[in-house]
Amino acid sequence: MDKKRILVVEDEFVTGLEIQARLSDAGYDVPVVVDNGDEAIAKTAEIHPDVVMMDIVLKGEMNGIEAARRIREQFGIPVIYLTAHSDSATIDQAVTTEPFGYLIKPLDERALITAIRMALYKHAMDQALAGSERRYRAIAELAEDAILICSRDRIVTFINTAGGRFFHVNPDEIAGKSIPGLIPGKLSDHLCTLIDSVFSSKNSSRETLAGMLDDSMVWFDTTVIPVDSEDGTVIEVICHLNNVTRMVLLEQEIEKKGIIQIEQNMEQFQILNDKIRNPLSIIISLASLEEKEENRLIIEQAKKIDDMVAQLDKGWIRSDSIRAFLLKHYGHGKELS
Amino acid sequence: MKILIIDDNEVLSGLYEKIIAGEGYEISVENKSDNALERIRAEKPDIVLLDIMMEPLSGWEVLEQVRDDPDLHDTLVIILTGKMMTIEEAVTYGMQIDGFVLKPLEKSMLVTAIQDAITILSASEERYRRAAEAGMSADDAALCQRMYRKRCMLEYLKDFIGKQERMLQIRPGVETEYNDIILELKRLIERNADEFDRIEKICP
Numbered sequence: 001m002d003k004k005r006i007l008v009v010e011d012e013f014v015t016g017l018e019i020q021a022r023l024s025d026a027g028y029d030v031p032v033v034v035d036n037g038d039e040a041i042a043k044t045a046e047i048h049p050d051v052v053m054m055d056i057v058l059k060g061e062m063n064g065i066e067a068a069r070r071i072r073e074q075f076g077i078p079v080i081y082l083t084a085h086s087d088s089a090t091i092d093q094a095v096t097t098e099p100f101g102y103l104i105k106p107l108d109e110r111a112l113i114t115a116i117r118m119a120l121y122k123h124a125m126d127q128a129l130a131g132s133e134r135r136y137r138a139i140a141e142l143a144e145d146a147i148l149i150c151s152r153d154r155i156v157t158f159i160n161t162a163g164g165r166f167f168h169v170n171p172d173e174i175a176g177k178s179i180p181g182l183i184p185g186k187l188s189d190h191l192c193t194l195i196d197s198v199f200s201s202k203n204s205s206r207e208t209l210a211g212m213l214d215d216s217m218v219w220f221d222t223t224v225i226p227v228d229s230e231d232g233t234v235i236e237v238i239c240h241l242n243n244v245t246r247m248v249l250l251e252q253e254i255e256k257k258g259i260i261q262i263e264q265n266m267e268q269f270q271i272l273n274d275k276i277r278n279p280l281s282i283i284i285s286l287a288s289l290e291e292k293e294e295n296r297l298i299i300e301q302a303k304k305i306d307d308m309v310a311q312l313d314k315g316w317i318r319s320d321s322i323r324a325f326l327l328k329h330y331g332h333g334k335e336l337s
Numbered sequence: 338m339k340i341l342i343i344d345d346n347e348v349l350s351g352l353y354e355k356i357i358a359g360e361g362y363e364i365s366v367e368n369k370s371d372n373a374l375e376r377i378r379a380e381k382p383d384i385v386l387l388d389i390m391m392e393p394l395s396g397w398e399v400l401e402q403v404r405d406d407p408d409l410h411d412t413l414v415i416i417l418t419g420k421m422m423t424i425e426e427a428v429t430y431g432m433q434i435d436g437f438v439l440k441p442l443e444k445s446m447l448v449t450a451i452q453d454a455i456t457i458l459s460a461s462e463e464r465y466r467r468a469a470e471a472g473m474s475a476d477d478a479a480l481c482q483r484m485y486r487k488r489c490m491l492e493y494l495k496d497f498i499g500k501q502e503r504m505l506q507i508r509p510g511v512e513t514e515y516n517d518i519i520l521e522l523k524r525l526i527e528r529n530a531d532e533f534d535r536i537e538k539i540c541p
Contacts, residue, residue, distance in 0.1 A: 277419030
């Protein structure tokens, strides 16, 4: 493995050399010691150190805290402070730059090495975590469905671009927004109920949510899954909302048309049936008034027509069964008298 | 024997009137369903032949009027129509009617249907007479009379279920949307059969 490279920024020449010597002995690569902020930034850009050891008091106008802030912002490299100043105001100021360590001079060698190893380790972990988070965000961005992460108090901590499009919000500006502040009316009520149930049951849950969005009815197939901490409590939930509105509308249209068509057919059957049977009855009755060969033939032929009409009865009964099925499952259509 | 036909088709009811009169029965015709109840009240027929598909009142509505009328509710009503009875109609009206005959009918079949109705009528009256002679109260005797009439209808409904199941291709144990309503009709028949068995035991 390559030697880890360390940049030492120290205004006292002798102390700087001493630190360089100790770190070199411990197996680190310490190519240079600088004594002012501008040079510290320039060298960081040039040699890409793994860690910067930063004295708070420097030569020149820039102090170590300002130099550390710029290095962190520009290069994301961990900084360990070393200083003789230990007053709380200085420490408070240093803390705002998120340092990876804070060492008080005179330096103890063991503390120095431990601080560097911890900074290296912590930085590597942060990098891995940031990489992992970037990966998951990329996956969330791939989805055409809305994905959002939500805390127990219904504050949204993440929403993907597709979700932002649905609910008209910039994903970068969701900080502090709650579900009711993001999603309108009934849709929000249903989602909150679902989220609360997942927090209390600790199990994922799936439901189709329906409500108004942008003045029209929408349906979302929604899955909410819990994110557990190690002790098993749910710390947040991930909500996946799949917009199925077009599918639902299409299904409704098909069902409605299907039932209306069946009902029309049934009415036709019924009318046809009665309208045919009455004239047939008249023909048959007339023909049966007198027993003649011709009348027997008329009755025979009329009965053939009646047999066909009986087939319509079957069609009517079967249509009624299909209609009953559709009404039971979808509840559309009008009731026949 | 007085018979009343209620049917909005004037040509057909006229023909039926001619056929039935030719057999020697006293027959009249009502073409307007909203006049039907008044007509039955006025004529007190022994048998009513009732069409279903009529306006403004359907035959079923006329039937309800008759059954709701304390003076007429025992009138023998035979449905004579061009439309098959549905299972729902059988559940609602099956035990309120005394027969169901599908048009078209040739002369001999119409006459047979009327003779069958008369047979039921006179056999049930015979039941009443026997009960009264055995010393039963008028109410109990009427119960015996009604029980006999309705038992004939029960047999018709049992046969009707079988036909419907074949038509809908309902197989035992297979779930269909019609199971519930058929089951309801079967229970209705069983309930009535049990009731009739109980009455039968006390009737002579």
